[in-house]
Amino acid sequence: MNATIWSLSAIVAVAAVTFLLGYVGSRKANTTPDFLVARRAIPATRNAAAISGEYLSAASFLSVAGLVLKDGVDALWYPVGFTAGYLALLLFVAAPLRRSGAYTLPDFSEARLGSVHVRHVSTFFVVCIGLLYLVPQLQSAGLTLTTITGLDAWLGGLIVTVIVVINVLGGGMRAITLVQAFQYWGKLFAIAAPTFVLFVVFLASPDRGTQPISDDGVVRFPQAEKVTVAEQPVKVRVDEPLTLRVRGTIDGRDANGPVFWGRGVYELKPGTVMEFTAGSPVPVVEGSPTTNRDWTHPQTGGLSELIGTYSLIFATFLGTMGLPHVLVRFYTNPDGKAARRTALHVLYLLGLFYLFPTVLGVLSRLHLPQLLVTGNTDAAVLMLPEAMVPNLGGQILGAVVAAGAFAAFLSTSSGLVVSVAGVVSTDIMPGKVRDFRWATVFTGLVAIALAFVLPRSNASLTVAMSFALAASTFCPLLVLGIWWRGLTWVGAVCGLVVGGGVVISAQVVSVVSTYTGRWAPAFITQPALITVPLAFATMIVVSKATRRRVPPDVNQILLRLHAPDPLGFIRDRDIARFGTAEEKARLADGKRSGADRTR
Template structure:
């Protein structure tokens, strides 16, 4: 726990700046297009910074370093996949999606395939992906606040969602664009500056708190240590050791000396483990037990290979199916700007992911006690004060904490906007007031789920969101944009099959975690199976229902693929919310963007 005034001050400054920037961005937000797509007037460079700020979530800022600390070189597939997904998006999706003129993913599905029923199914999966992605952001916010102040975790959840909801209520997409663009550069500084300083100190020598490594590559405690678990955890011991414990071990209460032989042990929550100097460090189940294995890829045989390729499928293909990312491409002026945006995002993300990877490697030597509890997401927050238990460490830790809060705020903002936009236009009538009500409901649901559901590694939870996106919207977009034979029946069948398999595998994984961890890697990382099945289902059912193909498919595909200067691109005319009153206000705003805005109706 890092109880320093610096952390509280910088986190408070980040919260205030977020609120003020949201207020500035919302001053001219009046119409529904303002709230949903920022009047489609966001330039490519600013939109790329906003997308990067939104995309760099808790999984990126905290989770990547935590996974590198825990899993070693195999964890590098996470940042690689998170970044490389934008290459596929740039090549196949970004420009045609913008030229469709849609406002949301369900709107695109209806525009391409002409089915309101398909639109409803898309709405369901947008909400599922958005909420599944939102929960780890809020839980990580609680973890961060608890780590830096000792305050209860639920307070961090409430603070983040309160700031997000207020900003989104004020101006929707138009308000958060400026916020997210600023927060990308804030997060980059917050992760880069401490990394440079700590890496220089690391190169200068082990320093305070570094853990020794014996000839077999096993980490050992340099002095007597106490570790208290937060949740129930299973740890693996490779070298026989003595320790003392107070709490639940293997289902029985223990208070005194314990002798562990090599094997697996179940440790209950709030159990205190006391290690003596020179004791080997137990590691959470599933992680490498020695530095030799930590540095080698694929040490778990066929199951590990399956998980790796499944992760590649989920991250490479899931990016182009994430609703809160895709909705930002609707804000570009045209298809060319959308493609340029995706290219700029590749640069920005590639630069950012260098730094949490370095911090994860350094944490292996300074924070191996986190391997006992499994709470490796806290590594980035704890490393500065561990390496430098002085004023420098406090300041660096405060900078990191502020960056972590920026990550939660920016990603949560995008998620709330995307879910609220779909709810307001597909479930509610679609007025500005409906968007605001949907925002409040989304925030309340996110808070309740974050408090009720058990916490997990942020990157692992987010990876499941990617698997769901890759198994639903990725096939819909690729086939809808590039194959004229897709029908709404085939698309809906693929959504149901692919999404159902991912959701079912998640249910099995959660049930397994409470009943003996019997589920295989197929359930924890299902994308290698579910993505091909979703594609095949859409193709096969579309061929069987070829008569349901839209009659105007050639005109629709021409609009998606014709170069922008030809003038085929048209925004969708959604009568439910694009009323004449809103249209006149939007046109007036385009002509006189600096003039005072009329009041909301």
């Protein structure tokens, strides 16, 4: 009970600070450019902290450690890919994108290709990526609240949705920038401080009732454990025979008493309760390593696992440059140089953060093997402090982690809601402040509805599918649009439809597979290895076949994207569309002076 009070108090404190900072940031937000791009006046260092706070989602705070616990060395590609994606963004996209003067991804596509059709298709995929990324944030919020209080999972998602919508309604991008910058440092403290303390505890007594990871055998329970299958059926693999007590359903048959399990795979229905004795081998959810040797060695699953790893690399390395909620933050920089500097700072901040969940994942392997039975490994970070320090200190550390987790949900959800609402309000509605606020409410309602309907999986897996969709749509659009003058709007539309359509189809098949026995192969659950080259090839081939559709002003547009900032070629399209008469006059004067310099 004390642990619950500590954790709830920390979560309430995070919510209160979020409201306060949102209010401070929204006091001067009253125009459309304020809500969309914060008047393009955010300094590079603050913007980098805001991007990092927004980017470090449930997948980073909870699931990276959970995947390390479950999958071992192979899971390290997630933090590596999440961070390295900013290197590609820094090299190829950040500065030219800011110099385009766009305020959303669809606005960039129309400005570059001169077609409203590509803008409409881009709008569709921005909404898809935003909602697909937003759902695991809300589901993970429910998991966090359930883990620390036992309350229903839907309540956590609803709380996050309400807080985010209220903050975004108050001031859009201008309001959430300060919130996200603060929340990065809050999340860093919330993950780093417990990691340092728990690692010191581990060094003080490394063999305290646990099985060394250096042991190549199967994982074993250090003490007697009772494990309950919660929401979804689970298939577990047993590599060493054991006897346990079961109350529930195994392979469709009811059981209530001692059960012997030989080597093989067993399906457990929700509500099944298992009691294991100390020293019993741990049944591991199917698809994960059952021995410590496989856990510490990469690529032990054969060709299928190798394909999945390369698909993950494609998705995370290339998907970052296509995430709408990340790119919209680069529009808030004053110029292209500041955008490039922002991306460089983000690399430092993310690299520092991802050290800590990796350590927590290894410690969880020692102290929380029961999570391997249900596959509910996202809860490892929340449960580990009390598992290693079962006293008041552990409760306080658990409260700090819970506060950091809620900060992760709030900051990422805020950015996603702003990016989706900005596109909906400017591309489907007239684009006024009132329209942005209605779009914010609509986005929140759709996201929470999807969070209730869709099955919950590891947040990193769902987020990786969002990366795959971004890598298969906006990555080729941006790279080719910025660096190849031969791209046409017909080629762009075809590439978006082919790449994005295949990913969405794979996601539908993956969801059906989740409900019907998880039969989908690796290239379905993570299709980026196929879809990214397919999207690039489609855009190039169709553009060459329709080369007459190349915009007549393509040279002028590319000059604007690549010319150094002091030459003054930047055209801020948010001012051209939504600015005041005085701002539009200044923009027109800048355009004339830029034209004079080119003559």
